[in-house]
Amino acid sequence: MDIFNIGDIVTLKSHPLFRVGKNKTPQKISEFSAQVPPLMLIKEVVFENKETKTQFDDKIEGSRIADLVKYSCVYFNANKSEFVEKTIYHSFLQSYKELKYFKKEKTEKPKDSIDLITEVSSYIPVLNYEYGKQVQFKTKKLEHRKSYALNNEKISGTSFQTPDFIVSGIRNEEQKDLFYPNREPKRIVCKQLFKVIWFCHFQQKFSEYFLPKEFLVEGLEI
Template sequence: MSFKNKFGIGDIVTLKSHPLKRDHSKIKELSLLVPPLMLVKEVQFEDQKNKKIFSEEIENAKVSDIIKYVCIYFCANTSKFEEKTLYESFLISYSELNFYKELDKEKKPEKDIELIPEVSTYYSDFDYKYGKTIQFKTKKLEHRKSYIKNNEYLKNSSFQTPDFVLSGIKKEPQEKLFYPNGDKKRIVSDIFYKVMWFNYVHQKFSEEYFPKEFFVEGLEI
């Protein structure tokens, strides 16, 4: 039996517990408690023959998934990328979040209906050019989060990314994509970009490879 993945490479996801999933004007939680927006680096399918999806002790109690995702986010605290593998049941698309903006001091916050559609038009298949400045697809979404009041912890919980410089490109081997019976095992991007940024924590320039689907160019924040 073949399972259909809900998300693909380069899709923006977050935990279902993200406060912007609820319909209110600004985030009430401490910024330290707000999960990051992440990009899907790889889709993985568990071996259905050996995977236990339901509890052996409690009837009809689901305890796992067949599909999981390798997710990437940028931590401004450490100035580096973090990777976490999460099951599909834990995740939602960024499109389910509610972003707001304040028009002026005399008007109530209004839902920013333009931001989500704008992100959906991001085009990652731009021409590769060595030395080009590009941006992470989550940058504007993370930048536009707003909190109910000034938060002293805000500076300690940012997932905003810097801009990046394109410093390399490579083809990713398309290996071990299927199980012997023909079922999907994993989905990966075929092209990875190497990007450079200034790592202020270690006072050096850092570089990493990521799928081309992670990046866009020319965003106005």
């Protein structure tokens, strides 16, 4: 099994942009926007002890209820202007690279244009700390470019698009409890986090949050 790494973009396998139409072309999202899962970034990889129970009942064939690999995933709830962390099993996730974005037909296409997934995969994280630097969350453009069958649903439903951030601090992540006694890996964590600041419209105040530096890229055109 190929595991995801720190900073990888993932989402639930049920995301509607993994589907294609009958003619194998990407379709606009027909679900309400509040029903579309967020794009998330991997913050931590957790390996369960191999003796962890993954079957509901040994007498029921195929009664699997858990994985031995799970992830701490981070996304941004734009409605509340806050970051959310959720632990999710490997079997529930899929890479953003398989998302199918709807495109309007154009008679002319710039020769130097590239598709969105290729563009995002070429992002270079902001690895050098610079106090006061403007940065973006890696999923911003992907969330912004989603196309809905009903435009009003995009406005009225849940949003996961992030604002731009300003780098305001730095800290090293504690590298402890990473291995089991037999030296098998237990956790993979980031090495360094950048603190970012933004204006939280929901609480009408400035908010700050520590994120792995692999989550951030320099300001890009949306």
